[in-house]
Amino acid sequence: MIDFRYHLVSIVAIFLALALGIILGSTTLSQSVTKGLQRQTSSLARSNEELRQSQARMEAQLKGDESFARAMGPQLVADRLNGQSVVFVETPGASNDSIEQLSALAKSAGATVTGRVTVQKKFLDDNQTGTIDELATQLRPPAMAFPEGSGPYEKAAAVLASAVVTRDGAMTGREDASAASVLGGFRQAGYVTVSGKPGQHATLAVMIAPSSLYAYEGGDSDNRALLALAAALDGTGRGTVVGGPSTAAQKGGLIAALRDSDTVKSVSSQDTVDTASGQVVTILALQNELSGRSGRYGTGSGVNGYLPSPVPAAGGNG
Structure with a gap:
């Protein structure tokens, strides 16, 4: 059991x-x-x-x-910018090293470097637009007429550009009373500083973009103000290139803003200007600008290629 x-x-x-x-x-x-x-x-x-x-x-x-x-x-x-002259425009936050290296390279290309205009943060202060408008109107050369609807920064850009660049070869290499007055006025107001002799009227301009984004509120309006200056430099002289590091080609950067604007049709951009090869490409872009060809160069979004294609011939400076 x-x-x-x-x-x-x-x-x-x-x-x-x-x-x-x-x-x-x-x-x-x-x-x-x-x-x-x-x-x-x-x-x-x-x-x-x-x-x-x-x-x-x-x-x-x-x-x-x-x-x-x-x-x-x-x-x-070598010889790509013979007979030309270059002025550098430094934006707030731009790399001084890039300007120094590009300046030396421009001289190697046969160009004269007239000097540098450094835009101060005060110039981009929204509270300064009224004063900037008044100053631009006061310093406007007699022969200059502002297009209808021009804002403070468009006016200031036109006046500043008239002081530092020209298409007239007879005006290069000398600073007239108007240029001295314009640069002196903007300098005394605290909007720019200058080094060298930028008032000697260069034929070409290089604007160096900030190394970091204008992340604060109003950054987009700051980019638009600087693009107005780039467009004025290009229209008054024989060509302008905006160069910067790769960050400047990211959303919110000056080069990205340029490439999203109508200014891209006339002003070239280069987004690896902090590298030796990017600096060479900037000189090639300036050479192309002399012939009326603008492009977007580097590694960022929407570029035509790393460098102009075809590469302009040495000595052919338009």
Whole structure:
């Protein structure tokens, strides 16, 4: 006869067997999972090492390309801007290094660098628009008429451009009373500073975009103010290029704003101006501007290519 003790022992045996099965199964599963994870870890380690090696090779290649462009740049641009002159316009937050390097390269291309105009933050202050309007009207050359509907920055841009660039070869290399008055007035008001002799009327202009975005409220209006100046420089002189680092071609940047505006039809842009190769391309873009050809160069969205295609011939400066 099967008694209660038999049932109890059977039940205990069943549970012991179940527990043992779970333990054995878990151990087997754990070993399987562990081995799988070890294989994945080894594979990831190999992939990471390959990526590190690939990155190191790319960095070495980029460093080599930069060294090549830095060393060969003066020869690559030689005689491309013979007989021309260049003025640099520095925006708030622009890289001084880029201007210095581009200035040296422009000289290697045969151009004279007249000087630099540095736009101050005060010029972009929304509270200054009334004063800027009055100052531009006061300093306007007698022969200049503002287009109907011109705002303060369009007026100021036209007046400033008339002081630093020209299409007339007879005006280059000398500063007249009007240019001195304009630059002096904007300087005394705290809107610009100058170095060199930008009033000697260059034929070409390079505007260097900020290295970081104008992220604060009103950044878009600041970009529009600077684009008004770029457009005026281009229209008054023989060509203008806006150059900046890759950040300037991102949303909110000056170059991105340029490429989204009608000004892109006449003003060239270059978004790797902080590199040696980008500086060479900026000189090529200036050369193309002399022939009335504008383009978007670099690596950002909507570019025509890294450099002009076809590359303008050496010595052919329009």
